[in-house]
Amino acid sequence: MFSTLYQATGFKRALDLFEAGRFDEGRALLKSLQDEFLAVCDENQALKQQLAEVAEVLDLAEKVQFDGQKYWLEEDGERKGPFCQVCYDRDGLLVHLHRHENHWECQSCHGLYMLPHESEKSPQKKPRMRSTLEKTVPLFLEQEMG
DSSP, X not given: OOOHHHHHHHHHHHHHHHHTTOHHHHHHHHHXXXXXXXXXXXXXXXXXXXXXXXXXHHHHHHHEEEOSSSEEEEETTEEEEEEOHHHHHXXXXXXXXXXXXXXXXXXXXXXXXXXXXXXXXXXXXXXXXXXXXXXXXXXXXXXXXO
């Protein structure tokens, strides 16, 4: 590809060629500059598309939440999912998990995810520790030598 400086000076050279009556050379130079311009336009469009895709991935990454086992999509205050952790981490794909009686399954990689038990869903009170033990149990028992 030609440099920007070449393109800028190329138009001046084409004008000089036309003014000197060297029309075939001027046309060839203009055709070359036109081809370069179209290639730059194509490259610019491809870069814009890549930038849009990167922005979309970054936007999605901000909305995806990991619960320690699988992913959820938080969008407009609504929680969608769950989605397969393996497929998202490996391929960047949000694959819905299919719910079964005791687990979810990924239809793509066939990964299994356990459903939380009811006791895990609601906050559970921890048992209080007793301040003193009712009976002390020795760690080692002394044996009589005899």
